[in-house]
Every structure is written in structure tokens, then in C-alpha cells.
Amino acid sequence: MRHAQTYAPLMAPMLAAAALAAPAQACDAPLYDPKWRDGPIRVAADCSFTDADEFPGQTISASRAQAIGNGLLGQVVTVYQACGIYQTLMVVDCNTTETLMIEAPEGNPPVSFGGSNNREIKDLYAPRGKLQLRKTDTVPRLQSRAASHGYETTTDVAGRIAQMKSRNRYNPFCGCALFHPDSAGAERAKTNATGRPVKKG
Known part of the structure; x- marks a missing residue:
């Protein structure tokens, strides 16, 4: 495989995972569940x-x-609420600890189940979308290419996660400990999004 080629092996399983997370074709707005914790x-x-x-x-x-x-490394983050699905591609550089989120665009044509238009990862990647992942990518290069196609991006992943309740925060560098255990990102995997040590057990 040439380095300039799209990294299809990553896209296929991500799209498969995204498909499993997709909502049904009919939806009633969820009611408050007093048993929810x-x-x-x-x-x-x-x-x-x-x-x-x-x-x-x-x-x-x-x-x-x-x-x-x-x-x-890449992960697809899926939020499902009010009959809508909103998916984001989260990318981290384990060597530099740079982070990036690329929002999936509204579908073409847009699909809505009573709320805002759905944003699904299948509409971000080629051939439905315009984004291609390459084995030689860097975070700045990928962000620039995504922005050139009109996709919304942010490099303030920690800031977005920090807005969540502490018990719900995820560590974007988790995968660095698996794929690049000697990297700076693997060291960051030992702390949460706010830089505090991860509690064990």
C-alpha cells in the first residue's frame, strides 16, 4: 500500500460500529425515567x-x-438524544499528544427523527463524504483537510470533555497505552481529561 492511499482498514470497522449505534427508523421522544441514575x-x-x-x-x-x-489513533464518539444521532471522529497523536474532533456533517439529504438533523460518520468518509484518512496524516494536516471540505473541527478535546461530569469523562489517550506504550500519549493515558490521575478499581 502506498502511503498516499486512503487508510480503508480503519474506515470499514468504524463504519460498522457506527451502523450498530444508529437509531431505529421511528422514534418517540424519550420521557423522563425516575429510575434513571x-x-x-x-x-x-x-x-x-x-x-x-x-x-x-x-x-x-x-x-x-x-x-x-x-x-x-481514531475513535467514533456517538451521542444519541431526542431521537437524533450525532457522531464525531476523535483523533489523537500519541507522539505529540495533539487531539482533534471532526464533526460528521448532516446527511445528504438530511434525515431527522423529530429533532435536529442526524450527523452520522458514514456521511463524513468517502465515498458518501469527502474525508480520507492517510497513514502519513498528522493532526494539523487532517484538520486542514477536513476544514477545506467544510467539516466542523476542534482541537480543544480536553475542554469539551471537561464540560462533562467527572464520572462521565473519558480519556482520549486510552488507546495510546495499547498501541504506543512508550509514547507521551501513553503517559497521558494515566490521567483523565483534566490531568488528574485515573482512579484504579
């Missing part, structure tokens, strides 16, 4: 997570960490 986030060994929800009727989860190349 804001439990702590659950993180699996592959760095996928569930139960990052912040209120009833919302679910926040992510696919497993996957290698893009050049020290970069």
Missing part, C-alpha cells in the same frame, strides 16, 4: 466506552481505538 462511565479493554450519558434519554458511547498510522 447517572452511573460512572464504563471503559472496555479496547478503550471503547459506554454509559457516559449525562441525563435521561441520552446515550454517549465510543467505538474501540484503532490505529490510523504515524502515531495517530
